[in-house]
Amino acid sequence: xxxxxxxxxxxxxxxxxxxxxxxxxxxxxxxxxxxxxxxxxxxxxxxxxxxxxxxxxxxxxxxxxxxxxxxxxxxxxxxxxxxxxxxxxxxxxxxxxxxxxxxxxxxxxxxxxxxxxxxxxxxxxxxxxxxxxxxxxxxxxxxxxxxxxxxxxxxxxxxxxxxxxxxxxxxxxxxxxxxxxxxxxxxxxxxxxxxxxxxxxxxxxxxxxxxxxxxxxxxxxxxxxxxxxxxxxxxxxxxxxxxxxx
Amino acid sequence: xxxxxxxxxxxxxxxxxxxxxxxxxxxxxxxxxxxxxxxxxxxxxxxxxxxxxxxxxxxxxxxxxxxxxxxxxxxxxxxxxxxxxxxxxxxxxxxxxxxxxxxxxxxxxxxxxxxxxxxxxxxxxxxxxxxxxxxxxxxxxxxxxxxxxxxxxxxxxxxxxxxxxxxxxxxxxxxxxxxxxxxxxxxxxxxxxxxxxxxxxxxxxxxxxxxxxxxxxxxxxxxxxxxxxxxxxxxxxxxxxxxxxxxxxxxxxxxxxxxxxxxxxxx
Numbered sequence: 001x002x003x004x005x006x007x008x009x010x011x012x013x014x015x016x017x018x019x020x021x022x023x024x025x026x027x028x029x030x031x032x033x034x035x036x037x038x039x040x041x042x043x044x045x046x047x048x049x050x051x052x053x054x055x056x057x058x059x060x061x062x063x064x065x066x067x068x069x070x071x072x073x074x075x076x077x078x079x080x081x082x083x084x085x086x087x088x089x090x091x092x093x094x095x096x097x098x099x100x101x102x103x104x105x106x107x108x109x110x111x112x113x114x115x116x117x118x119x120x121x122x123x124x125x126x127x128x129x130x131x132x133x134x135x136x137x138x139x140x141x142x143x144x145x146x147x148x149x150x151x152x153x154x155x156x157x158x159x160x161x162x163x164x165x166x167x168x169x170x171x172x173x174x175x176x177x178x179x180x181x182x183x184x185x186x187x188x189x190x191x192x193x194x195x196x197x198x199x200x201x202x203x204x205x206x207x208x209x210x211x212x213x214x215x216x217x218x219x220x221x222x223x224x225x226x227x228x229x230x231x232x233x234x235x236x237x238x239x240x241x242x243x244x245x246x
Numbered sequence: 247x248x249x250x251x252x253x254x255x256x257x258x259x260x261x262x263x264x265x266x267x268x269x270x271x272x273x274x275x276x277x278x279x280x281x282x283x284x285x286x287x288x289x290x291x292x293x294x295x296x297x298x299x300x301x302x303x304x305x306x307x308x309x310x311x312x313x314x315x316x317x318x319x320x321x322x323x324x325x326x327x328x329x330x331x332x333x334x335x336x337x338x339x340x341x342x343x344x345x346x347x348x349x350x351x352x353x354x355x356x357x358x359x360x361x362x363x364x365x366x367x368x369x370x371x372x373x374x375x376x377x378x379x380x381x382x383x384x385x386x387x388x389x390x391x392x393x394x395x396x397x398x399x400x401x402x403x404x405x406x407x408x409x410x411x412x413x414x415x416x417x418x419x420x421x422x423x424x425x426x427x428x429x430x431x432x433x434x435x436x437x438x439x440x441x442x443x444x445x446x447x448x449x450x451x452x453x454x455x456x457x458x459x460x461x462x463x464x465x466x467x468x469x470x471x472x473x474x475x476x477x478x479x480x481x482x483x484x485x486x487x488x489x490x491x492x493x494x495x496x497x498x499x500x501x502x503x504x505x506x507x508x509x510x511x512x513x
Binding site: 077 | 251258344347504508
């Protein structure tokens with residue numbers, strides 16, 4: 001099975017509003033794709049449908065060959081995700097949180113694995129601190145530790161460095177890139193950061209109003225739109241679409 | 247292997263709730279405080295009744311027994327629901343729903359936690375009842391186990407439905423965890439026999455497993471008779487309600503996934 005994520009005509013309608021409208025793309029094993037777009041573009045809803053947390057109105061998402069609407073439990077132990085909008089229990093220490101999630105994912109040699117992710121993400125000093133007492137950046141690193149705990153083949157990241165300072169962001173991106181390369185993991189991520197997209201992604205899906213305007217190789221994006229901000233690029237593609245419709 | 251993994255996941259969730267509970271003395275105190283207050287208030291009330299109007303000799307046993315057994319139902323349900331609400335309050339629902347844990351495994355972990363919370367809450371209260379009022383609920387003997395099992399099963403069935411409603415409708419459905427028990431109270435015949443209810447309402451009372459438990463308890467205290475028939479009917483009703491609870495939870499999870507509310511709970 002070469003295809004890790006297959007999305008076909010995926011649509012989500014809330015009442016009369018289309019959050020995601022007839023999108024399709026395929027992500028091969030070991031590839032990293034970025035979903036970029038402004039607020040309300042449909043990025044998070046797309047991720048939610050791919051993870052099986054939201055049932056699509058039409059179309060389907062398959063992960064490692066499994067339909068995520070009906071058979072998500074077949075594949076969830078091989079996936080993981082991180083989002084700044086989802087928190088870890090604040091009253092539990094970092095150690096307790098990783099212990100619980102490690103057991104939920106049936107991670108073998110759990111204590112060794114915890115020690116490894118704690119080391120990788122520089123969480124040693126925070127290990128026995130309550131998660132709720134940590135700064136936003138520290139919480140983001142704990143969430144990333146959770147996301148890497150089961151060594152997932154599929155990693156879904158919603159704005160992974162949104163709450164990190166530039167130095168930490170760079171460091172985390174390097175860490176994720178290394179993980180992706182060593183594990184040959186497939187990564188699907190959303191981002192508002194052009195540098196992040198350039199550093200981490202093989203390709204980028206540009207989303208606007210629930211639709212994918214274009215899927216572009218990062219190398220092309222870099223060559224054609226160097227120095228341009230992500231918002232400008234999205235505007236440019238959205239403008240082209242409007243012009244085409246006219 | 248599958249069962250071992252499943253047990254591992256159930257253990258993980260139980261551990262998660264235990265971590266929160268054991269480090270929070272207000273929560274621990276809360277488990278013991280309300281049943282204690284209930285027992286003391288009703289104990290004093292029944293002493294007053296005994297001293298001033300000797301209705302019958304077993305007033306203390308009847309009322310205190312009823313209070314404690316009602317608390318098994320109430321605390322059992324709250325223990326189940328509150329453990330689940332921990333996930334909502336900590337914006338952790340999506341993490342749990344994205345993990346390999348299945349709804350039935352999560353339900354079993356919540357049941358286990360409800361049992362643990364109940365034991366922590368009720369054990370000291372039963373001891374206090376012996377010390378303060380000379381009422382030993384354990385003197386009911388083995389039937390007490392039948393009452394306990396039937397009440398906790400119903401509390402879990404209700405907990406499943408409330409957890410599903412919260413998942414489907416968000417925190418606005420939290421209020422159900424308290425109100426549902428108040429709705430059941432009048433028809434459950436906790437402090438009076440079914441025969442005191444208006445004729446038309448009695449069939450509805452017999453649809454509730456609680457009615458069988460409290461009727462059974464009164465028979466035991468007043469006539470020293472254990473009504474196994476009542477307990478078997480009760481168990482049958484509980485099996486139906488528990489199965490319905492699991493089914494309704496499953497349907498509400500599906501509905502929440504259609505509505506897209508699971509990830510939104512983190513926002």
